[in-house]
Amino acid sequence: MKKYLEIGKIVSVHGLKGDVKVEPWCNEPEFICEFDKLYSKDGKKEFEVERSRVQKNMVIMKLKGVDSVEEGQALRNKILFMDREDVGLEEGYYFFQDLIGLTVIDVDNQRVYGEIKDVFQTGANDVYHIKSDDGKAYYIPAIADVIIKIDLQDGKMYIRPLEGLFDED
Numbered sequence: 457m458k459k460y461l462e463i464g465k466i467v468s469v470h471g472l473k474g475d476v477k478v479e480p481w482c483n484e485p486e487f488i489c490e491f492d493k494l495y496s497k498d499g500k501k502e503f504e505v506e507r508s509r510v511q512k513n514m515v516i517m518k519l520k521g522v523d524s525v526e527e528g529q530a531l532r533n534k535i536l537f538m539d540r541e542d543v544g545l546e547e548g549y550y551f552f553q554d555l556i557g558l559t560v561i562d563v564d565n566q567r568v569y570g571e572i573k574d575v576f577q578t579g580a581n582d583v584y585h586i587k588s589d590d591g592k593a594y595y596i597p598a599i600a601d602v603i604i605k606i607d608l609q610d611g612k613m614y615i616r617p618l619e620g621l622f623d624e625d
Contacts, residue, residue: 460497460537462536462537462553463537464515465534467514469532474524476518477514480514491505505518505519519531550606558571558572558613562616563605568589570588604616
């Protein structure tokens, strides 16, 4: 599993003192505001967060050492990463990036349906986009009735599909 996970992207400067506007890549923009430190992809560059707040589904952030429009502009399009060790997820919750690539298997008959390619947030529940080996796309709801077990160590998700979910008709 990756140590550093994508959490958002700096899209522009906000104001005249180097604050940056961050597009959050997580369920809730408030989640990013919980971090004191964010990182570059490999973790070698550290960004100390002095303050942050949510504004219209974006995060306005002041990074230490970024004190002018020009310094903020230089960070435009930079992807920010979090250290997974800085977050304790509740049981049954996963980072999307850990789910992508899992092999999806029927818990009852061991049929392999394919691999998770993406996760969509629909409001009611997340939806997993699965692509089979023959190129077919399937979409399964991330609900307890369908998702039986997720095994990140073995790279597998065991499901019990709802009737009609994988019908070939």
